[in-house]
Amino acid sequence: xxxxxxxxxxxxxxxxxxxxxxxxxxxxxxxxxxxxxxxxxxxxxxxxxxxxxxxxxxxxxxxxxxxxxxxxxxxxxxxxxxxxxx
Numbered sequence: 001x002x003x004x005x006x007x008x009x010x011x012x013x014x015x016x017x018x019x020x021x022x023x024x025x026x027x028x029x030x031x032x033x034x035x036x037x038x039x040x041x042x043x044x045x046x047x048x049x050x051x052x053x054x055x056x057x058x059x060x061x062x063x064x065x066x067x068x069x070x071x072x073x074x075x076x077x078x079x080x081x082x083x084x085x086x
Contacts, residue, residue: 023058
């Protein structure tokens with residue numbers, strides 16, 4: 001999906017728009033284009049979908065690849081001292 005995302009928008013792997021995109025945004029973009037291009041008109045519900053199971057699978061894959069968790073969880077507190085506001 002990441003390759004399709006980068007290819008669709010002609011983005012190099014170092015482009016901030018690609019690097020800042022979350023997995024969920026890339027997946028949503030991929031499936032939106034897939035269904036739009038395939039002219040799918042009927043809706044369906046996946047009764048076997050389990051978000052917790054998918055999150056656990058991603059965590060397992062990240063651990064196997066040596067990545068430390070979800071990059072969306074790695075926020076840094078920034079204090080703007082230039083305007084006297086903290």
